Amino acid sequence: MSANSDELKQQVQDYWNKETCGTWVTDSTKFTKEYFEDIEKDRYEKQPEILEFAEFDKFAGQKLLEVGVGAGTDFVQWVRGGAKAYGIDLTEEAIRHLDYRLELYGLKAEGFKVADCENLPFEDNTFDIVYSWGVIHHTPNTLKALDEIIRVLKPGGKAKIMIYNRKSVLAYLFWVKHALLKGKFNKSVAWALWNHMESIGTKAYTIDEVKEILSQRPVKESNVKAYISYYDKLERFSPIMQFVAKITKVLMGGEKAGWELTFQFTKK
Ligand SMILES: C[S@@+](CC[C@H](N)C(=O)[O-])C[C@H]1O[C@@H](n2cnc3c(N)ncnc32)[C@H](O)[C@@H]1O
Numbered sequence: 001m002s003a004n005s006d007e008l009k010q011q012v013q014d015y016w017n018k019e020t021c022g023t024w025v026t027d028s029t030k031f032t033k034e035y036f037e038d039i040e041k042d043r044y045e046k047q048p049e050i051l052e053f054a055e056f057d058k059f060a061g062q063k064l065l066e067v068g069v070g071a072g073t074d075f076v077q078w079v080r081g082g083a084k085a086y087g088i089d090l091t092e093e094a095i096r097h098l099d100y101r102l103e104l105y106g107l108k109a110e111g112f113k114v115a116d117c118e119n120l121p122f123e124d125n126t127f128d129i130v131y132s133w134g135v136i137h138h139t140p141n142t143l144k145a146l147d148e149i150i151r152v153l154k155p156g157g158k159a160k161i162m163i164y165n166r167k168s169v170l171a172y173l174f175w176v177k178h179a180l181l182k183g184k185f186n187k188s189v190a191w192a193l194w195n196h197m198e199s200i201g202t203k204a205y206t207i208d209e210v211k212e213i214l215s216q217r218p219v220k221e222s223n224v225k226a227y228i229s230y231y232d233k234l235e236r237f238s239p240i241m242q243f244v245a246k247i248t249k250v251l252m253g254g255e256k257a258g259w260e261l262t263f264q265f266t267k268k
Pocket of ligand 1: 012013016017021022067068069070071088089090091094115116117118132133134135136138139140
């Protein structure tokens with residue numbers, strides 16, 4: 001890894017260590033039941049598509065790895081669904097959340113630890129399922145992370161991954177806010193996301209790019225699908241902004257302009 005990439009990864013780690021993803025929605029005391037329940041309620045109310053995409057109760061008895069567990073909300077659903085679940089995240093803070101959460105609910109995971117998705121600490125051909133929601137676009141070498149996921153999957157094993165969609169309503173409106181309205185006409189959507197979306201260095205891909213990336217790897221692609229999310233709909237904003245978002249969605253071709261770009265594949 002180059003010095004630049006080391007430095008970038010450190011910044012990504014520092015960012016997510018300060019505040020674990022999705023925990024800003026609650027004022028409840030940290031690590032209490034109320035705290036975790038607020039986070040869980042908010043997540044699946046705003047993003048019910050996660051339930052449809054993940055299919056948490058479909059993998060009982062299977063060896064599953066979640067890459068980038070964050071506050072552990074999805075991870076807990078895997079354990080409840082009976083999967084033999086392993087989890088990793090780049091930050092101590094995420095792993096602490098998961099530890100407290102499992103303990104609080106008396107749930108048992110197979111293993112979880114701080115680790116880097118670009119160097120997964122598992123043998124080749126280990127998992128039946130690898131799941132990752134909103135993670136590998138944050139790491140400097142996203143394709144290395146994808147190759148690691150493929151490496152640790154068993155032949156015939158399945159990956160379920162979400163990354164951000166560059167040709168999406170949210171990405172375009174984000175560009176309007178951070179580039180156009182600031183007179184930075186020569187800056188791209190990719191620039192706006194890299195510099196202003198969550199941790200520094202965030203990338204986003206198009207549906208065609210994902211298909212191309214998968215076509216070069218030892219996988220059978222089963223489904224590449226974008227979801228129009230709560231974030232594309234600008235639900236936290238005024239009715240006028242929501243109207244703008246709706247028009248943008250229509251102009252961009254509907255559902256395929258969703259922020260959440262999901263893909264599933266099986267390893268050959
Ligand atoms: C947007 S959050 C998503 C967390 C969780 N999957 C969710 O949906 O709430 C991004 C997560 O990716 C993790 N992450 C970023 N780079 C990583 C890396 N190289 N290896 C492992 N995890 C990483 C961060 O620590 C953070 O928890």
